Amino acid sequence: MSSLLQYFVNGLVFSSIIVLGSVGLSIVYSIADFANFAHGDTLTIGAYGALVALPTLSGIGGELLGLPLGFYGALLVGMALAAAVAVATELVIYRPLDTDAIGMLITSIGVAFVYRAVLQAGFGADFRSYGIERSGPIPGIESALGVTITERSVVMVVCALVLVVGLHALLQYTTLGRKMRAMSDNPELARVSGIRTDRVLLATWVVGAALAGAGGVFLGLSSSIDPRTGFDLLLVIFAAVILGGIGSVYGAMAGGFAIGMVHEFTPGLTEVGIPIGTDYATAVAFVIMVIILLVRPSGIAGREPT
């Protein structure tokens, strides 16, 4: 029983990274209208942004939820850097490029290589950690529930929740959110009705990339990062987006949560007599994705094709 609860906690932590990645990918897909393969490396940019900012910001005293305040500053720097790079890429590369969705997809793969190469040239191919001292499991929870959870895991889950709720509020209750939804539904109609689609598109990149950047920073917080970190996670993020129904932000949240959970619950399969090792966790997640898509071809929250 306690191990099941432990898998759930692990899943919650891992999901929070996947959700941040998949929500960003999905919102860009629904508004910019192409599958952005550079999204994984946008995560990595966020992670390295925080890595660079941490030494300067660590001077700030004080703690919040067991982590130095400087970390939260570094988180913002990482998100801002990811957003800035994504906007610059949109303005310099994607916007002038007059091509279809497939052309854009291939271009974004090229952009991903450029991002990674720049990071590798600047920081080397080695793995790195943020160097924030780890505190181990929270004793109270360990003795009460028999599960181990660290303060940094709590921070990750809480921050992810705040960001996702924030995105929900942005989409539902602000003018920008309404414009985004209008554009995602019907870009031509949005343009004729007077929405400045160019600006909405830039805002979309900012939101999507900043969320990805946050996911990257959490990756760095939970373990270590190297220039390939984000790219290695991209396939799982895509699975989450497709499972949720491509283009649907709420679907991506559900999909990211489901994929992260399945990934961490894989050892439980052996306990109930299905001998599948943890090395197949990603494969199991993909099998679940296929099964759900067979039952519901448009994904969890996808719109039925009209």
Added chain:
Amino acid sequence: MVRENLSRRTVLKGIGAAGMVSVAGCTGGESGATIGMANSETGSLSTFGQRNARGLEIALSDINETGVLGGDLEVIVEDTQSDSGAGVSAAQKLVNQDSVPLVVGAVSSGVSLAIYKSVIQGTDVTQISQNSTSPALTNFPDLLRMSPTGAAQASALADIIDEDGHGKVAVTHLTNAYGEGVAEAFKNSYGGESKLFAHDQGKSSYSNVITSMADYDADAWLFVSYQPEFTTMAQEAFDAGHTDIPIYGSDSVKGPKVLEQSPSEITEGMTLVAPSAALDQENYKQFAKAFRENNDTEPTAWSAYAYDAVVTAAIAIEAAGSTEPADIKAEARGVTGPDGTEVFSFAEAVEALGDDGSASDVNYQGVSGPIDLDKNGDPRAFEQIFQVQDGKYVSQGFIAGE
């Protein structure tokens, strides 16, 4: 009409002759030689790859002081990204496009095997792996390697864990040729109870592995992994509060970055077995000195293997007296011994070979040890035991292979 025919023939002959000259130019025979190297410049094994690059630099400067076949040895280096797919492309480029007679490669056992099976096997090209230690490579006699088989390491680990009094071991290993090879070899030579927990390379979370290992309730944990993967697992093991389980590791989880970035509560007291260079030999001391001058760190056994792989290649070319792949292949194994005059450097080897010497005339004693490649292409094993004490790897002695 006849005239025109004749002139066309002349032209064709001319083209043929020109073609032969250009082909002759490609395969050498003139002076100098070009070989290829497939190295992990990026990816999980990049720390090995970077040190290999330093080893290569020193090897080249030592070799080209004397010169190969009266010219310079050139090495074309391609990145394998520590990945089989990229590794095979790198080797294909080297063999098919650059037409090198010999490829030094690769670091990862899985990549070495992939290169051997899809590019090298069935050709006359020689492959010397610089750093692969999977027992699986023993099954491919023509795939030579400078680093000893992990089977030796696995049995050493089994003995140590047994001596330390642990009867139940959770082993987590990578799902590649190296990880599976060493883990299986451990399971076979270990007397107590053990269970294998596989994990994939390059994942951002291994907490599912750590949780299931904790459920197994073992006396000790053994990690057969790479440095970034081990670091992530050490961090997660600490986060999950598993600080009182004694841990052991294979050579590939050993590195200064690992100790820097892993919680010391996990790594302190960790015992590892790693292949060792010939630390007392004069040529190793010189290699180490050159290594420290170019960089400010100590060399590793791995960089010594890379150095020896390049020097062995150069001696083989010199013994063959040509850059014909088949000629080089015939000499490569023999130049490492055990027959012939013991030589400790490339210059000594050239002297011992004289004008028409062959493999049986030289016995290269590498900076990494005696080498003496056997019929399976494996060198003689020489392993060192380390324990982490006060955040440093402290030597606990050596184990020599048969």
